[in-house]
Amino acid sequence: DSGVTQTPKHLITATGQRVTLRCSPRSGDLSVYWYQQSLDQGLQFLIQYYNGEERAKGNILERFSAQQFPDLHSELNLSSLELGDSALYFCASSVGTLATGTGYTFGSGTRLTVV
Amino acid sequence: DAKTTQPPSMDCAEGRAANLPCNHSTISGNEYVYWYRQIHSQGPQYIIHGLKNNETNEMASLIITEDRKSSTLILPHATLRDTAVYYCIVRVDSSSNTGKLIFGQGTTLQVKP
Numbered sequence: 001d002s003g004v005t006q007t008p009k010h011l012i013t014a015t016g017q018r019v020t021l022r023c024s025p026r027s028g029d030l031s032v033y034w035y036q037q038s039l040d041q042g043l044q045f046l047i048q049y050y051n052g053e054e055r056a057k058g059n060i061l062e063r064f065s066a067q068q069f070p071d072l073h074s075e076l077n078l079s080s081l082e083l084g085d086s087a088l089y090f091c092a093s094s095v096g097t098l099a100t101g102t103g104y105t106f107g108s109g110t111r112l113t114v115v
Numbered sequence: 116d117a118k119t120t121q122p123p124s125m126d127c128a129e130g131r132a133a134n135l136p137c138n139h140s141t142i143s144g145n146e147y148v149y150w151y152r153q154i155h156s157q158g159p160q161y162i163i164h165g166l167k168n169n170e171t172n173e174m175a176s177l178i179i180t181e182d183r184k185s186s187t188l189i190l191p192h193a194t195l196r197d198t199a200v201y202y203c204i205v206r207v208d209s210s211s212n213t214g215k216l217i218f219g220q221g222t223t224l225q226v227k228p
Contacts, residue, residue, distance in 0.1 A: 002158065031214055043159070043202075043218035056213035090158050094214055104214065106158030 003027065004107035006091050012113045018079040021110045025072055025093030029105075031055065032074040033094075034066055037109075038087035049074055050097050081114045088112075119203045124223045127197075133190040135222050137203030140184040146207050148179060150188045151216070152199040159202065159218075162188065193226045200224075 003026035013019055025032050034046040045058035049068035060066075063081075068074045078085060092106045120138040127133040139148065149164040163170055163177045165186075170177045176189040190197055202221040 004158070033214060033216075035216075042220055043153075043216075045215040045217065048213055048215055056215050058215060088156060092158070097214055104161060104216075106160070108158050109156070111156075 002105045002107060004091055004093050004105050006089075006107040006110050008110060009108070010111050010113075012115060013081060015081055015083060015114055017081050017114075018077065019081065019112065021076040021078070021089050021091075021112070023074045023076070023091030023093075023107060025074070025091075026105050029093035029095050030072065031094045031097055032068055032072070033092040034060075034074070034076050035090040035092065035106075036087050037090065038084070041087075043090075046076070048097075055097055078112070083114050086112055086114045119205055119219050121201070121203055121219065121222045123220065124225070126225050126227055127190075127193045129195060129226055129228050130192055133193040133197065133224055133226070135188040135190075135201050135203075135224065136185065137188070138185045139203070139205045142183050142205050143207070144183075146205045148177065148183075148186050149204040149206060149216075150175070150177065151202045151204065151218075152197075153202070153221070154196075154199040159216075162201075193224075195226050195228065198224060198226045 005024040007022045030051045033048045037043045046060040047066050048056040052068050066076045088109045090109045094104045150162040151159040153159045165177045179186045200221040
């Protein structure tokens with residue numbers, strides 16, 4: 001158990017729908033990162049939050065949004081879902097804003113299937 | 116962050132050392148070399164990192180060439196559980212940077228009995 005909790009583990013939904021993925025970071029970690037892993041694109045960084053504020057943005061679609069709440073958990077909202085959004089979505093957390101060594105931990109992911 | 120090149124796949128016999136190469140010829144002086152692995156759709160797992168000196172921990176050793184243009188991750192006694200995709204990443208660790216990791220395609224290591 002990495003200490004990073006992602007829910008749900010699996011999600012199946014229809015095209016056009018909206019879903020919310022949840023991530024609870026490891027205790028004491030202030031940064032949360034979201035990654036998408038699809039078969040054709042590999043692991044791609046989406047967005048980072050640090051202590052409630054957006055810190056960095058990657059190739060995140062406008063249909064996707066995220067936020068980090070005062071208790072430091074984060075949610076990734078995916079709307080107007082398309083078949084191509086089917087992927088594994090990983091959350092990671094770290095104490096600070098950097099990815100230094102063992103202090104950067106990934107969760108076990110949410111597998112999203114859009115049908 | 117500098118780009119890395121890794122072979123797409125490698126095989127290794129169980130119990131033997133697995134040597135995974137990574138080329139990072141455009142690495143800058145302040146960029147670290149990181150290695151992660153991903154076992155069958157699980158979240159990526161940190162293995163080791165280094166700047167210019169060789170590093171060793173309980174999981175692996177990292178050998179960085181003197182010119183820092185390439186490195187090798189060594190798993191000294193590979194087991195079947197080491198079968199995974201191994202990612203080599205170079206990045207700057209500074210307060211002005213962010214924590215995002217840029218993953219390439221990695222090397223799929225297959226450990227065979």
